Amino acid sequence: MKRKKQRKHSDPAKQFRDKQQKVLAMGIGVVGLIVLVWWAADSFLGDDTVDVTVPELSRVASAGKTAFDANCAQCHGDNAAGSESGPPLVHDIYNPGHHGDAAFYAAAKRGVRQHHWSYGNMPAQPQLSDEEMAAIIRYVRELQVANGITYKPHNM
Numbered sequence: 001m002k003r004k005k006q007r008k009h010s011d012p013a014k015q016f017r018d019k020q021q022k023v024l025a026m027g028i029g030v031v032g033l034i035v036l037v038w039w040a041a042d043s044f045l046g047d048d049t050v051d052v053t054v055p056e057l058s059r060v061a062s063a064g065k066t067a068f069d070a071n072c073a074q075c076h077g078d079n080a081a082g083s084e085s086g087p088p089l090v091h092d093i094y095n096p097g098h099h100g101d102a103a104f105y106a107a108a109k110r111g112v113r114q115h116h117w118s119y120g121n122m123p124a125q126p127q128l129s130d131e132e133m134a135a136i137i138r139y140v141r142e143l144q145v146a147n148g149i150t151y152k153p154h155n156m
């Protein structure tokens with residue numbers, strides 16, 4: 001028994017394995033820390049995207065979704081949840097009392113100067129007809145309602 005124990009302690013292969021395990025554990029710890037810091041930074045700094053519940057859409061809103069996906073989603077994200085290039089439109093700031101439908105038509109016609117966020121300016125989207133815009137607005141409003149964003153009087 002005694003001899004065996006001694007041998008175990010002085011076994012260089014085992015010592016090497018122990019060391020390897022320690023290094024591995026440390027490595028996992030460091031990677032874990034990096035992931036944690038990255039995740040925390042991402043959720044406290046830059047990321048404004050929201051979780052959007054998609055309701056059953058009306059016919060007009062479905063047409064609006066198609067136009068939205070082709071013209072707006074690259075910045076405002078799938079389901080208007082936001083992306084790295086633009087804010088979510090399913091957001092209290094864009095409730096109909098603060099940004100009525102006219103603000104949407106104006107955004108498409110003239111673009112938007114950066115003022116609420118820090119994504120830069122929104123370029124005009126003149127390729128969209130008023131009819132397509134009406135469908136897009138309907139789509140965004142149906143998403144808003146399904147996510148608890150309803151008319152609030154604007155008092156800012």
Ligand code: HEC
Nearest residue numbers: 071072075086103104107112114115116117119120122125
């Ligand atoms: C190239 C990126 C980009 C595209 C494409 C884009 N937007 Fe935007 N949009 C933005 C950014 C960025 C803002 C936020 C500006 C701010 O308030 O700082 C914005 C703001 C808006 C606003 C708020 C306007 C206001 O008065 O504050 C509306 C409404 C809007 N977008 C609708 C749309 C719709 C609808 C489409 C598609 C037809 C679209 N956007 C396409 C980037 C984009």
